[in-house]
Amino acid sequence: MILQSEIRPARKRARFLPALAIALGALGLFAAHDAAAQKITVVASGGIWLESAKQNFAACYKERTGSDPDILVLNSGEVINRIRANKENPSIHVALLSEIDAIRAGREGLLDKLDASKAPNLKDVPEVFRKQWDDYATIQNFGAMIVMYNKDKIKEPPKDWKTLIDNTIAGKYGNRVSFPAVTMAWGPQFTWFLTTLYNGSEDEVFAKYKAMAPNIAKYWVNPVDAINMFATKEVDILVYWDGRAYDFAKQNAWAGAYIPDPGAFQSAAMLAKVKNAPEASWQYIDCVLSPKAQLGHASMIKYPVVNSKVVYPDDLKAVLTPLEKVRQPEFLKFMDKIPAWIERWNKEIQ
């Protein structure tokens, strides 16, 4: 009987070496493919946001440099992980981050400070959009969390947030109301905003969350679930993003959207240049902040942008939350409390 162990080593090598050569060749081809594709990589959100990034930002970049950027659809946490994984040779060059991740990334040394000599359109971005981030990032566009309601069911929507909360606690709307959960990505910002309505008291805000709970259909975490609940008329009042809310109301006559007094908190997408990214990244950042691309972006996504030279047409202006109606969260004051807030939420409310 011939056993496999009896095969002579030389014959093994003779078979193994060509196979190894083929494998290495294949790896070489993959590596060459990756090397050939090396260009700047930027981040966008999905769907209409991705379309806007292609049509407005990438088109401008191509006009200037002759090449297309690679656009990745990722959320802020995934972006941060990728940058942390390879600081010397980052796979992402222009990042789109949440406000808090942008502060953390700046502190960790993952970002370059924005430089108006390299991205001249930065000069037209007011300081308020960059100051809390110590110039490591700038707001690209911002939104606000407002109230959507079913006009057929809610004849007199509450004028201000406190009345909405008190009416919900009193059961005036049944249990057909939905607020964001603290565990939602921008939930801590909303909680901070509510503390500003209740003398800065976190305890009072959590007491309100608890008191509202029996009359809340769902504290939502996923924005798509939330809008679906409203669209299917499972809830009559939904606290939701302004751009999407106005867009929905425009398409559905029974739906309304408004900003309760005294306004709303600002939520933003932060644009930043990753440390050790190619110099061409500045061109992309300058493109994103250019008046033409900013207006194109606002027109598509229905959220306000930050270049002070942008002039909105009247129909667009009507559905954008004005800057004076939004309050920028004081991230540095509350960001370290977020883990405790989430723990408290999980223990007391959920």
Next chain:
Amino acid sequence: MNRWLKAYIALAAVFLLLPMALVVVVSLSSAQFVIFPPPGFSLKWFARVLQDTSFMRPLWNSIQLGLLSTIMAAMLAVPAAIVLVRRRPPGAEAIQTFLLSPLALPSLVLAIALLFFLSSIGLGNTYIGLLIGHVVIVLPYLLRTVLAVYSASDPRIEEAAYTLGANPWRAFWRVTLPAIRPGLFAGGMFAFLISFDEVAVALMLSNASNMTLPVSILGYLVNNYDPAVAAISVIKMAIVVVVLIAVEKFYGLGSLTLPQRGGTASHG
């Protein structure tokens, strides 16, 4: 089969098929939002996704990656199974457990670990890195089924081939491979489907040119609430169904079941 068993099977079938049926109905909705029941029917979401490169390119990437990772995993699983079953080297149980260990890890943890490791050797967010990640994910499925089938096969048939003068390659090609083919095919199908559906590893390791369909769908879902996602999901389901029908037509799903004859080893 008694009445209760039939009712139970029917209930299980409804439980499995109903969510898919709902996705199909929503994909045909004329509404701008995911509403059930839909106010009317339209094919506009299919037209939309078929023209959208942000769905179609990832779909093609997913098919390629699924096939390639399955082939590469098979190239690792088959020799591993042969050694583990016939040679029983010292520590065979430990080696087998090690090779199956990706099943025990949460895929997100595995994805982040792979991202940091592959980045440290220069393969982070490259196609090779993504392929390695998917091979790691799908290998246990292939190895498990090949081990089960190979353990149940009779080693004397291979020994007979050697006795009759077959060299190892010929014995493998003529005897071992036909014996493990059902396991290889079933495991390969599992492996392809696992890769085709995988999100976490692709989310961390893909780049703009090799983004997979599940990652693209996830990115779209986070920011959009129209039925386009249902339409692309139906296309994805259709591909899986077509694969199964093709397997049935050309190979026969029945032949993928494990051999009835008992074997000498205890794997599986």
